Amino acid sequence: MTTNALRRNGSKGQAGDKIFSGAALGAGILILATLLAVAIFLFIQALPTFTADPTLVSGGEGFLAYIFPIVIGTVIAAAIALLIATPVGIAVALFISHYAPRRLAAGLGYVIDLLAAIPSVIYGAWGYLVLAPALVPSFQWLSENLGFIPLFEGPASQTGKTILTAGIVLAVMVLPIITSLSREIFLQTPKLHEEAALALGATRWEMITMSVLPFARPGIISAVMLGLGRALGETMAVALVLSTGGLIPSLIKSGNQTIAAEIALNFPEAFGLRLAELIAAGLVLFVITLVVNLIARAIIARHKEFSGAN
């Protein structure tokens, strides 16, 4: 082999290049492996639940009968949260992007981001000690005046620790997610569309419904889906605020339970089959949120070139 001077020089430091690119690749693969490991390890630890005698599982009727009510409870809490947070979140995003004075807009956006920075346990404490007692009179009123609807069937909870309270706390936690994502997309509406609408004599609201909202629709949908993912998996707010019980239709009585809160409340004392059950519940939650997030990401990816959201 001939030893070319240029070549010999060129190979210096090649090891560094290899190590560096290898480490970068390794880190990337580690992330994929972690996600896979989450599923695998949860499955391994949850396995005893699926193979155990159904009478030994909590409730005595097998895992499906055990998990079904708390899945429904999770969905109810998340649905309440989204029903409140979606319109308010979109309106707040519109306020910051199209209504507030320009100079204030950035600062106001930061204020809303502060809502997201507050730790969930503090929201839980606030919901438990401030919001729940404050809502008791409203629950009384609801049960007295709308008690004929099963959702508001009395007698109302005297402590206010109901699924409706938990849903409201969740709404506060989901709101900044919906707001910040929607705001980003509203700001990307083509200026010419907006000005064309205004030039035709449209009022501000008509301009928004004609140019801003149609442009932002996929972005709003994915923002709501991401909010849903957060609401489904949120633990502390529900664990602290909700006084748990079996599945009931009334939103203003103690009762219902969510997966995340079920795990948090029972895990510290659990062992053996109970531990496996809770991990299986966690696996169910993981799968549900994974599906929700995949759908949201797929919507974003499909409309990426239009909305610019990511």
Place this chain on the structure above:
Amino acid sequence: MSATTTRKTSNDSRNVQNPPPVARKRNSLAKGHLPRWAVPGIAAASLILGAAASTLGGFSVATLAIYTAIIFVIASTVITTLVEGPRQGRNALATNLVYAAFLLALIPLASVLFTVLQKGLPGINTHFLFHSMNGITGAVDNASVEDGTPVLGGAYHAVIGTLLITLWSTVISVPVGMLTAIYLVEYGKNGPLARAITFFVDVMTGIPSIVAGLFATALFAVLMGPTARMGIVAAVALSVLMIPTVVRSTEEMLKIVPNELREAAYALGVRKWRTIAKVVIPTAISGIASGVTLAIARVIGETAPILVTAGLANNINVNVFGNWMATLPTFIYYQILTPTSPTNVDPSIQRAWAAALLLIIMVMVLNLGARLVAGLFAPKKGR
């Protein structure tokens, strides 16, 4: 009132106030335009009506605000519709609702911050900051309530636990997250693997925190037996939550480093890894540091993963590789849910709020710090 003429110019209001003496008929352009004082006027009127309505059924600031807001929205919509036409009426309704939504969103923020300050401040003192809960039993709390002496016991152990666990999760997440971002930007070249990693990092952002905690427990249960609860397990759980945030922010920062810088380095014969280490990363370091700080702020308040991984301790434990550990969030959680003295819950609640204040201060300082870092160390633009 006619709905057809809704056009207006800024001169109209003058015409309305001083109609030309000859023509009694109003200018069609000036027709239907509310005067400037209309909005404050309606607001004042609805405040009076709201006050009257709220005194009927037990006065409180909350009912006053609710009644006033409802009356104002309805009144201004109706009046605008009558004077300016239905299109302007809808516009007024939408404007009012958007403003109302923003004010509504501020209520929980203000209420949370006010509550934490009001209830947390009395509990903050040197005893609370520098003592653990070791030896604080229900009897101690009962005694302090009955004798009126200061509440004993503090969050020192929880502060130490929080700092250590967060430190370890940072030590794990930052290298992994940064290297992944470097792979995505510098090596991946938008290939199938890079796209898969980007996608799954996004998906990982949505993992519920309690599932991350369960994963870490399950992982260590397989490795070390089912009762492995210690600080490092919690740190692994928090890393799962922290890595995607670090990857995303670092990736964004590396992407905005100009390609000219890389090409200049390559032209000088510098190796790729040295280019990245000496040129690309130093250029983006302020953004990366700010992203990492925000990621720390996100995980420092996590409760659920700690709950299932590190358990709860009442004493000081500085060893993350052994024994249970307390953190501020779990301390708050347990002080509220299972008060130290079930008969006298006040000392526990006071400690919980003081710890909440401490935690909020930490998070806010980290958030502000991230903004400062991003601003101060940003690369200079131009020369």
